[in-house]
Amino acid sequence: MALTTPDLQALEEQVPRDIARTVTRGDRIFRTLCASAAAVSLFIIGGTALFLAIKAVPALQKAGLVSFFTTSVWNPTVGDFGVLGLLIGTIIIATVSLIVAVPLAIGLALFINEYSPARIRRILTSSVDLLAAMPSIIFGMWGFFALQAPLVGVAAWLNLHLSAIPFFRLSEADAPLLRSSFIVGTVVALMIVPIITSVSRDVMAQCPRSQCEAALALGGSRWGMIKEVLLPFGKAGITGAVLLGFGRALGETIAVALIIAFTVQANPYVLEQGGGSIASLIAIKFPEAQDLEISALIAAGLALFSMTLFVNLGARAIVRRTQIAA
Amino acid sequence: MSLLDERPLDETPVPDAQDQEPIEEQVPFRPRALVRSERVELMLAVASGVTGSAVMCLLFDWTHPLTFAIWALLLFLGSTYLLARDSQSPIVATDRLVTTLVWTSGGIAVSVLLWMLGYVVVKGIAGLNFEYLTSDLSKVGPLDEGGGVFHALVGTLEQMLIASVLSIPIAILTAVYLHEIHGRLSGIVRFVIDAMSGLPSIVAGLFIYTVWVLQGRGPSGLAAGLALAILMIPTVTRTAEEMLKTIDDGLRESALALGAPQWRSVMQVVLPTARSGLITASILGIARAVGETAPVLLTAFGSSSINWSPVNGPQADLPLYIYQLLRQPNPAQIARAWSGALVLVLLVLILFVLARVIGERGARVRGGSR
Structure with a gap:
């Protein structure tokens, strides 16, 4: 960075000199260091895809690539594996959790951004952050021991009064209601509320304040302003936030493994005992698994990995686009 | 699971003392x-x-x-x-x-x-008592009273140390790369950090299992530390980048104008100014990783007796200890699991409060020094 002789001459002669950004050797080393640190992440994601794929091959060969994704069996002794039921189960649980989480999270985001007095707002942001920091095992335990009893009541009520809707039916009249996809979905919902809340808050905060105020100045109610200005503005971003939550719900492991009565077959009766997901399959079967079964678990993990990757990147793309647009 | 990687603790990225007033004004409709x-x-x-x-x-x-x-x-x-x-x-x-x-x-x-x-x-x-905190489960049968959590605490401590040492420098340098250097890889790195932040923790565990445990190295606390490091990197990177964004551009420019090369401006001006924010980012990363069960299940396997060595043989840690006790349904085990849960929650709470206090104090110091 030191001034070179021509520069000094230029100074003395009072003529303009070249403005150039000098990159010293130290800078070059520093940049390489940072770039290689950044590249670690590339290797991790690339490596995950690659190594899981390699290790999944034996099980996929034994079970057949097509039948792995189109059957619902888990029989390690004969090497017969199929995760169709679990894929469906994963989506069922994630969908239930979205249905519970989205209204709650958007309500929370609106409350924090638009409604709450400053003091309550602080308490609320802390609570949401702390909720996000709670380990999933704590959610799982609490869900299992504390939340099941009241939720079974809710499930029974839903079944009794709303059984016109197919989701709320049971396979038989007195089927057990504990450890169901519904209960798991509700617990997972509480775990994904923070991320949906925070991302949609960010999106809503970018809405030009002048437009919101214009809506109010025209005599609109606060809800009118939210409905006509805020939500249309944030629609895409909120969709992205919901997708992010969906991605989290797909990958949730321990709370699901603790609560659900695990079955490999898909259980369309959401309120009823039994269900499963890919992540809980891995957590439950792994400790006792041997050679081929481990390979099958890795294949299932690869499926989960690709699923969450697509959902997550899609969601990020949407959120980022709205941020740029604003 | 967490929103931790989405934003720093407070609702706004590191409130500067100077920004305090505008925050109050921002509250839109009192x-x-x-x-x-x-x-x-x-x-x-x-x-x-x-x-x-x-x-x-x-x-x-x-x-x-x-x-x-x-x-x-x-x-x-x-x-x-x-x-x-x-x-x-x-x-x-x-x-x-x-x-x-x-x-x-x-x-x-x-x-x-x-x-x-x-x-x-x-x-x-x-x-929860002194005996619980200082003994392990090696000598107690599943139905007995007594026994404790000490071996799991040791495991948690060692694994978190390994994960932090591995991930925090990488994450902060990545954040510097993204926000200070704006290198050619920025776009793709940001993309990958996005992908990593949504990575299910159990997949991180499977990855380390295939590349480490299966390669003849066996389960260990170190393997668990590696898996947890993968989960910490995106969290810390994102939060650290947010923190770097709050540093006034004037500081960088003054350093450069004084003739400092970029690396000195970053190392001696930007990073020290952002120090409290970076510490907050790291603590948040640790708070996320400390509660993860699934990756540890796949890489350290868990154990009921104390294993001081992080490189050799199965090791327990706090969430895994709770999980494994819960899977043996008898009252004594479940009571132990609850005490373990209390210890874990206290740990998370301490980290949470610590991150907040450091973040706020740092913001005050920074605001006051101008």
Whole structure:
């Protein structure tokens, strides 16, 4: 960075000199260091895809690539594996959790951004952050021991009064209601509320304040302003936030493994005992698994990995686009 | 699971002392005070909700407090709407309805948190004593009293140390790369950090299992540390980048104008200024990783006796200890699991408060020094 002789001459002669950004050797080393640190992440994601794929091959060969994704069996002794039921189960649980989480999270985001007095707002942001920091095992335990009893009541009520809707039916009249996809979905919902809340808050905060105020100045109610200005503005971003939550719900492991009565077959009766997901399959079967079964678990993990990757990147793309647009 | 990687703890990225005022101003619509008629309507609605629900509970013999709360809320909603429609207009009534619903969602979030914390404390406090904290499970049968959590604490401590040492430097350098250097790889790195932040923790565990445990190295605390490091990197990177964004560009430019090369400007000006923010980012990363069960299950396997060596043989850690006890359904084990849960929650709370305090103090110092 030191001034070179021509520069000094230029100074003395009072003529303009070249403005150039000098990159010293130290800078070059520093940049390489940072770039290689950044590249670690590339290797991790690339490596995950690659190594899981390699290790999944034996099980996929034994079970057949097509039948792995189109059957619902888990029989390690004969090497017969199929995760169709679990894929469906994963989506069922994630969908239930979205249905519970989205209204709650958007309500929370609106409350924090638009409604709450400053003091309550602080308490609320802390609570949401702390909720996000709670380990999933704590959610799982609490869900299992504390939340099941009241939720079974809710499930029974839903079944009794709303059984016109197919989701709320049971396979038989007195089927057990504990450890169901519904209960798991509700617990997972509480775990994904923070991320949906925070991302949609960010999106809503970018809405030009002048437009919101214009809506109010025209005599609109606060809800009118939210409905006509805020939500249309944030629609895409909120969709992205919901997708992010969906991605989290797909990958949730321990709370699901603790609560659900695990079955490999898909259980369309959401309120009823039994269900499963890919992540809980891995957590439950792994400790006792041997050679081929481990390979099958890795294949299932690869499926989960690709699923969450697509959902997550899609969601990020949407959120980022709205941020740029604003 | 977490929103931790989405944003720093506070609602705004590191409030500077100078920004304190604008934050107050930003609160968009300070609710105006209620006028008398509104207060009367509110009281009427509350009364109808509470009494209506109480009557229903008595009539139908419902005993659960939640049932009472749900019906009280529904009746409250209904009467607020009708009262407002009667006295004002349907538009006002809808507005009030939404206001109530939005307040309810806030109430639900806070009460879920309090319920969960309270439940863990009540269930876990009985078993928590000195003996519990200082003994392991090697000499107690599943049905016996006694035994403790010490081996899991040791495991947690060692694994978190390994994960932090590996991930925090990488994450901070990545954040520097993204925000200070703006290198050619920035776009793709940001993309990959996005992908990593959504990586299910169990997949991170499977990855380390295939490249480390399966390659003849066996399960160990080190393997668990590697898996946890993968989960920490995106969290810390994102938060650290947010922190770097709050550093005034003037500082960077002054350093460069004084003739410092970029690396010195970053190392001696930018990073020291952002220090408290970076510490906060790291603590948040640790708080996320410390509660992860699934990756540790796949890489350290867990153990019931103490294993001091992080490189050799299975090791327990706190969440995994809880999980494995819960899977053996007998009362003594479950009681131990609850005490373990209390220890874990306390640990997370301490980290959470620590991150907050450091973040706020740092913001104050920075604001004051200008």
